Amino acid sequence: xxxxxxxxxxxxxxxxxxxxxxxxxxxxxxxxxxxxxxxxxxxxxxxxxxxxxxxxxxxxxxxxxxxxxxxxxxxxxxxxxxxxxxxxxxxxxxxxxxxxxxxxxxxxxxxxxxxxxxxxxxxxxxxxxxxxxxxxxxxxxxxxxxxxxxxxxxxxxxxxxxxxxxxxxxxxxxxxxxxxxxxxxxxxxxxxxxxxxxxxxxxxxxxxxxxxxxxxxxxxxxxxxxxxxxxxxxxxxx
Amino acid sequence: xxxxxxxxxxxxxxxxxxxxxxxxxxxxxxxxxxxxxxxxxxxxxxxxxxxxxxxxxxxxxxxxxxxxxxxxxxxxxxxxxxxxxxxxxxxxxxxxxxxxxxxxxxxxxxxxxxxxxxxxxxxxxxxxxxxxxxxxxxxxxxxxxxxxxxxxxxxxxxxxxxxxxxxxxxxxxxxxxxxxxxxxxxxxxxxxxxxxxxxxxxxxxxxxxxxxxxxxxxxxxxxxxxxxxxxxxxxxxx
Numbered sequence: 001x002x003x004x005x006x007x008x009x010x011x012x013x014x015x016x017x018x019x020x021x022x023x024x025x026x027x028x029x030x031x032x033x034x035x036x037x038x039x040x041x042x043x044x045x046x047x048x049x050x051x052x053x054x055x056x057x058x059x060x061x062x063x064x065x066x067x068x069x070x071x072x073x074x075x076x077x078x079x080x081x082x083x084x085x086x087x088x089x090x091x092x093x094x095x096x097x098x099x100x101x102x103x104x105x106x107x108x109x110x111x112x113x114x115x116x117x118x119x120x121x122x123x124x125x126x127x128x129x130x131x132x133x134x135x136x137x138x139x140x141x142x143x144x145x146x147x148x149x150x151x152x153x154x155x156x157x158x159x160x161x162x163x164x165x166x167x168x169x170x171x172x173x174x175x176x177x178x179x180x181x182x183x184x185x186x187x188x189x190x191x192x193x194x195x196x197x198x199x200x201x202x203x204x205x206x207x208x209x210x211x212x213x214x215x216x217x218x219x220x221x222x223x224x225x226x227x228x229x230x231x232x233x234x235x236x237x238x
Numbered sequence: 239x240x241x242x243x244x245x246x247x248x249x250x251x252x253x254x255x256x257x258x259x260x261x262x263x264x265x266x267x268x269x270x271x272x273x274x275x276x277x278x279x280x281x282x283x284x285x286x287x288x289x290x291x292x293x294x295x296x297x298x299x300x301x302x303x304x305x306x307x308x309x310x311x312x313x314x315x316x317x318x319x320x321x322x323x324x325x326x327x328x329x330x331x332x333x334x335x336x337x338x339x340x341x342x343x344x345x346x347x348x349x350x351x352x353x354x355x356x357x358x359x360x361x362x363x364x365x366x367x368x369x370x371x372x373x374x375x376x377x378x379x380x381x382x383x384x385x386x387x388x389x390x391x392x393x394x395x396x397x398x399x400x401x402x403x404x405x406x407x408x409x410x411x412x413x414x415x416x417x418x419x420x421x422x423x424x425x426x427x428x429x430x431x432x433x434x435x436x437x438x439x440x441x442x443x444x445x446x447x448x449x450x451x452x453x454x455x456x457x458x459x460x461x462x463x464x465x466x467x468x469x470x471x472x473x474x475x476x
Contacts, residue, residue: 010389014251017387149255151248153415177391180437184426185419199418 006166008142008159008178012108013149018141024133025112026121026162029145030154031202032083033105035218038124039085041237042224044094048235050106051099060099069101073209084214104145109230112143118230121162128225130165140166153200160186193219244404246380246397246416250346251387256379262371263350264359264400267383268392269440270321271343273456276362277323279475280462282332286473288344289337298337307339311447322452342383347468350381356468359400366463368403391438398424431457
């Protein structure tokens with residue numbers, strides 16, 4: 001196999017510059033959407049339907065779906081629960097179809113659907129995800145969900161760790177500056193990942209709302225082997 | 239003075255999320271637009287009119303302006319010269335009005351014109367620029383021109399150096415993740431700045447076109463005290 005190209009896109013606002021119908025896109029939204037999605041599949045959810053807007057979320061609830069939905073860290077009042085990974089417990093989600101809408105993460109999943117495959121990345125499934133990607137023989141674009149079009153440190157560091165792993169496999173090469181930056185940030189952070197994430201704006205936002213209990217969990221390596229992948233309008237486990 | 243907020247925007251694609259009519263915007267396009275602009279003012283240019291499109295560039299030439307214009311490193315065939323800082327020599331530019339259009343840098347200058355002030359930043363004028371900004375008592379947004387909406391390493395590192403200097407003044411604080419990332423990258427790069435920039439995509443692009451002779455110069459600190467600022471549709475020296 002020839003080496004395939006590896007790119008990172010730090011914000012959905014720049015996704016157009018990276019979009020490629022032949023690429024595998026990895027969506028990363030560490031705090032908290034992609035960590036929660038990995039957790040839901042580890043806990044036996046049947047499928048997750050990402051919905052971008054509040055109106056779509058309301059409609060899915062009316063159609064009988066279990067609904068996880070928040071904006072800016074607040075649960076939408078008609079939703080069943082919000083965006084903490086701890087909400088997606090086996091008792092709640094096993095065998096169920098869940099509609100899911102968040103501030104940042106779910107919008108980019110729909111935006112990336114033009115690409116060959118869209119998979120969900122987090123610290124929780126990093127090794128399994130990288131192993132699967134290495135077998136695909138395709139260009140890879142890791143997209144950081146960020147925060148309202150802005151760069152997010154916790155997503156960039158996780159993207160850097162994924163990129164480093166992929167480059168180490170020898171199956172990828174890169175001429176993408178974001179990959180160099182993200183792997184350098186990961187190497188700054190790696191010896192004290194939680195300490196490094198202390199300065200992330202999202203860490204403060206979650207603390208201010210009392211939602212930061214999940215942060216250590218969201219930065220735990222390899223809790224699960226699940227690889228959520230977008231098939232049509234919904235995420236299923238590979 | 240209370241501390242003012244400091245942000246970095248890594249790509250013009252995300253500028254909307256950072257735009258603020260009360261802010262001072264610093265545009266950074268190290269290779270090569272903002273380095274060339276600082277050089278031009280150091281060499282006595284009277285004013286520089288940034289133009290975003292090829293059509294506007296053609297029109298300015300027809301109106302009698304000296305025209306510096308390139309796309310993807312190639313001089314537009316009707317332009318007087320291209321985007322190397324070495325083109326903006328005293329013999330050529332002293333006392334002249336120059337219309338200027340580049341692949342990335344000049345577009346964001348026009349986009350940022352909604353903000354309170356737009357100034358031009360580079361390694362060449364870093365200390366003078368920071369000293370002036372510290373006296374403004376305003377929110378600051380440093381915008382990296384990047385490459386066709388993508389993140390550029392050389393701009394991020396320069397933005398990080400500017401941000402570090404501003405934070406050290408005690409007059410600014412930040413809750414912007416891009417500032418943390420950029421200052422960390424600057425600290426990775428600072429002991430061997432030119433060596434670090436070797437991996438930047440723009441470094442390779444310029445080498446491939448034989449245009450990389452200006453790279454060491456573009457990474458030289460404090461060659462000039464000029465601070466180019468946008469006034470209406472043109473840049474003048476403060």
